[in-house]
Amino acid sequence: MPELPEVETVRRGLAPAMEGARIDNVEVRHRGLRWPIAKDFEKRLKGKTVDGVGRRAKYLLVDVSSGDVLVMHLGMSGSFRVAKDGEEGKIAKYHHEKAKSATHDHVVFHMSNGATVTFNDPRRFGSMKLVARAKMDQEPLLRSIGPEPLGNEFDAAMLAHACAGKKTSLKAALLDQRVVAGLGNIYVCETLFRARLSPKRQASTIADRKGQPNGRAVALVDAIKAVLHDAIKAGGSSLRDHRRADGSLGDFQHNFLVYDREGKPCPDGCKGTVKRIVQNGRSTFYCPACQK
């Protein structure tokens, strides 16, 4: 489900409920996520204080006082829900309204400030893993991830360098977390439209023969930063599962220009029509008339 803007929205919702608070109890109701949750998971977290809630790419990183980092991924359908003291009933009611949703509440953190943080994930593609902070730089899940697109270091030169020599499509390259961190299917489609670049274009064509960025690389970087900023400001996109930690919906899905808009007129006004194609097994939405 979640791409960088949704994960960042979740991070901002978790931080006030967790930072500075102690984890009084952890309930693991279903260990079978993407990988089984380790047997010592609860023991290593119980009684520890949360020093901070961060994000790297689409991973949430919870620093705890023991020196561990709780590395969490939302997969396709993961979400978090925060309830303050005495709101359990409201959560139950919420889940009742959402039918069987509570059956997918796999992990619950009970915080010393009275907050309850619940991880829900119907498809169970999400994951949770404890990693010693000192070993984070060798963590396989994070080691080969590329630059954070909203960081100041991320620029056209960096993107061009990563794409230079790539025979694959621009769409596939931008989805590759080694090239740039945090983009997924929606925001890649939206980015390519904003930059007016075809998803089918060979990735290497944003760099010259020496790997230096051209105008296309500059346009792409501008589009990536803009679309992510806009989406974060809107609280992410809510298609099915994504919600802010307080339960409210994100709004960015109303601002999609091409994603899931097959057959609609091109928002550029170019008289073209948004088309859906399949690349590497995933839907791509774009305007063949103005994305070149």
Next chain:
DNA sequence: CCGCGGGCCTGAGAGC
């Protein structure tokens, strides 16, 4: 090393 396809899961929606 690179790129691709399979597989992991459940649920929603379309079509019959």
Next chain:
DNA sequence: TGCTCTCAGGCCCGCG
């Protein structure tokens, strides 16, 4: 109503 089929915001792994 209910069945079957397709598709879904991700990513690890094994293959060629």
